[in-house]
Amino acid sequence: MKYKITVNNQTYEVEIENINSRPVIAVVDGDRFEVMPENAEHLETRKEAGSTREAKPFDPHPAPAAASSPNPALSGNTQTAPLPGTVIEVFVKAGEKVEAGQVVVIIEAMKMKNSIRSVYSGVVSNVFVSVGQSVAHKQPLIKFAEMGEASWM
Numbered sequence: 001m002k003y004k005i006t007v008n009n010q011t012y013e014v015e016i017e018n019i020n021s022r023p024v025i026a027v028v029d030g031d032r033f034e035v036m037p038e039n040a041e042h043l044e045t046r047k048e049a050g051s052t053r054e055a056k057p058f059d060p061h062p063a064p065a066a067a068s069s070p071n072p073a074l075s076g077n078t079q080t081a082p083l084p085g086t087v088i089e090v091f092v093k094a095g096e097k098v099e100a101g102q103v104v105v106i107i108e109a110m111k112m113k114n115s116i117r118s119v120y121s122g123v124v125s126n127v128f129v130s131v132g133q134s135v136a137h138k139q140p141l142i143k144f145a146e147m148g149e150a151s152w153m
Helices: none
Strands: 002-007 010-015 024-028 031-036 042-045 076-081 083-091 103-109 112-118 120-126 140-144
Touching: 103 140
Parallel strands: none
Antiparallel strands: 002 010, 010 024, 024 031, 031 042, 076 140, 083 103, 103 112, 120 140
């Protein structure tokens, strides 16, 4: 989704890949940034490798508020499938505590097993997939009851 944001009287066109993912990937004037919006007072940005321009400070306050998702499974504390494939193993169930970086699901795609690691720490409230199920790109896999610390993986 594209936004026009004005910071210090300068307007930028910002493209947000997925407002619900953490970190949020923002493309500003062709440069990609990873932004963690949870703590606006201690906002961190990280510029991706390969870019030659200096990182600009990012002010989240002028950005328009994201509309709540019509799909309750896609709120900000949901782990989604990073690729389409078939679920081979599910390592968590509702009520379990998960740490960021822990393998939660294995998805097979193109005869390769891909370990899907949690980007959140917290308690699992729902598991939306089961072994043998086909999943699409960005399909919800797991929802967390409590929002925890996001990982920088």
